[in-house]
Amino acid sequence: MTPRLDSIWVYLAATPLLGLTATLLAYIVAFRIYQRSGMNPLANPVAIAVILLVTLLVLSGTPYQTYFDGAQFVHFLLGPATVALAVPLYDQRARLARLWLPLTLGLGAGVVTAIGSALGIAWALGASRETLLSLAPKSVTTPIAMGIAEKIGGLPSLTAVFVILTGMTGAIIARPLLNALRIDSHAARGFAVGVAAHGIGTARAFQISEQMGAFAGLAMGLTALVTAFIAPWMAPSLVSLLSP
Amino acid sequence: MATLEAIAVLLVFQTVGEALSYPLKLPVPGPVLGMTLLLGLMLVRPATVERLRPTSLELLKHLSLLFVPAGVGVMLHVARIGNEWLPIVVSLLVSTALAIAVTALVVTWTARRFALDDTEA
Numbered sequence: 147m148t149p150r151l152d153s154i155w156v157y158l159a160a161t162p163l164l165g166l167t168a169t170l171l172a173y174i175v176a177f178r179i180y181q182r183s184g185m186n187p188l189a190n191p192v193a194i195a196v197i198l199l200v201t202l203l204v205l206s207g208t209p210y211q212t213y214f215d216g217a218q219f220v221h222f223l224l225g226p227a228t229v230a231l232a233v234p235l236y237d238q239r240a241r242l243a244r245l246w247l248p249l250t251l252g253l254g255a256g257v258v259t260a261i262g263s264a265l266g267i268a269w270a271l272g273a274s275r276e277t278l279l280s281l282a283p284k285s286v287t288t289p290i291a292m293g294i295a296e297k298i299g300g301l302p303s304l305t306a307v308f309v310i311l312t313g314m315t316g317a318i319i320a321r322p323l324l325n326a327l328r329i330d331s332h333a334a335r336g337f338a339v340g341v342a343a344h345g346i347g348t349a350r351a352f353q354i355s356e357q358m359g360a361f362a363g364l365a366m367g368l369t370a371l372v373t374a375f376i377a378p379w380m381a382p383s384l385v386s387l388l389s390p
Numbered sequence: 391m392a393t394l395e396a397i398a399v400l401l402v403f404q405t406v407g408e409a410l411s412y413p414l415k416l417p418v419p420g421p422v423l424g425m426t427l428l429l430g431l432m433l434v435r436p437a438t439v440e441r442l443r444p445t446s447l448e449l450l451k452h453l454s455l456l457f458v459p460a461g462v463g464v465m466l467h468v469a470r471i472g473n474e475w476l477p478i479v480v481s482l483l484v485s486t487a488l489a490i491a492v493t494a495l496v497v498t499w500t501a502r503r504f505a506l507d508d509t510e511a
Contacts, residue, residue, distance in 0.1 A: 232403075236439055
């Protein structure tokens, strides 16, 4: 006797297998579309994969938690991938040693700009307190941003969404913006993208050059570090100041 | 084996990072601390780099994939984003552009300033 199709579905939907498989398949499709578009940043593979998966989950009535039970294995790899950034950084050690002061100053300026301008603009346009606090760590890579959001009273899962949107925005606007500003050093370009747009910007930078990717990766790590220090005192005090 | 070893090394450094960061209440996230420690090891023992390189670069090549599961979480916040779309969209766009511009300009200006100091010295 063959089991009925819907009972197979019920069985599969309850295992982590489906969420994991769907994530990989959606990403492969999204990456093909991105390649077909000639690596056009508007065809960002994260955005396309997310749209495909959300459509699938909504149509099949699957809750996010069920999906994430499987997809968490992919999410988990963000940790080892962050550690792996040591390799491209090692390759850039000479440049790194030479540029440490400009990079440190750029990092500080960039992190304060990212937090301050995000909060100021969203507040001026009437965002709620929770949204403001969830926006503060948006330039930091996902797992760390979620931790910071939790610490300062934001909503971690909302922060994750802002982080992804920020990364996609950065990946799209970086090239025209940096060209307009006439920044040609791959080190400075990569570093700026990493400060503002973390891992998604870094992934984009690696597609342009190893050097740009390495500096973006360095910036992503350092931004996480500095934001983890600055956001917990800067964001809540700024928010209380703006909307007491 | 090389791949397995490399994955094990990455996980060990992440674990050490977390193990130091959490109990000491350091604001440095565990994986970032792990990355720093691994970089330190590589500087002391350059032989480790080549053993880790293929696996590390392969993992980083698919960095975007790793953001997908968190991104799908957008479905939990459709109502809030719908209500507050204007501040959210404008803030994300403008502040990301500002952060890129400010960082790139500060790095370039200070680097140029240094090059000038170097030639004058």
